[in-house]
Amino acid sequence: MFIRMGAAIAAICLFAGSAFAQSAKPTDPQIAHIAYTAGQIDIQAAQLGLKKSKNKDVRAFASDMERDHKAVNAKALALVKKLHVTPEDNDTSRQLSKQASDKRAELSKLNGAAFDKAYIDNEVAYHKTVDDALENTLIPSASNQELKGLLTTGLKIFQGHLQHAQHVAAEFK
């Protein structure tokens, strides 16, 4: 099991050089913090998209991301409150936030079609990374069944986002 987890983490690391690669088996309070942070990052990216883009499909996608991730994070907050779990800051969520902040700064310098392409390409890459981390690390590591259930629902929602992002990205090829 340990070897399999190590292999999964190594695979994610190779794929995206991701912050997720930093974690050993995370605890439930850490998982809750990582999942919530990942959602907040995509909400902030969506808000940047809505501020900068004039493309109808990009704006519709950004608006969908803001709405869905807010809905999932609201459920996550309600769940941790019910379970009396205090989300715990950790290296993975700190590094995720740092990487996202760098990416936002990079995107902020772009305009027009260059911004649209960079934003949607990043959404494709980001959802791939998050989906892989959920499937291979966060869901298998979660102990509480309700947390595991919400993460599993989240994964299906975010797999939908990945397909949606890929459809929009195809416009910019």
Next chain:
Amino acid sequence: MTCLGRSFVLGAVLAISLFALGAEPGRAETLHVTMEQIAYAPAQLSASVGDTIQWDNKDIVTHSATARNGAWDLTIAPDGKNSVVLKSPGTVDYYCRFHPNMVGQITVKPRQ
């Protein structure tokens, strides 16, 4: 059997026949599809022209039921519902615009 008795039996048979006719497939129905766990259930169903399909969203996010042939496009919020009346026969593939991994199919038969 008296003449009156025969009339009564005939009337009863006629009433039962009319009642049975009402239950024939000629009557339009409402068929339900649930949106749950980022899937349509049932994903495939068979209906007739004039039937109503109602989608109930039990998920935590907004979904759509969007016909690939452009016939209809419904948006349904969490805990919400929306419906469409099937106008023409054929097979309609549909999906969720927000989560394209959600797909469904309705086979619409001509009304008998």
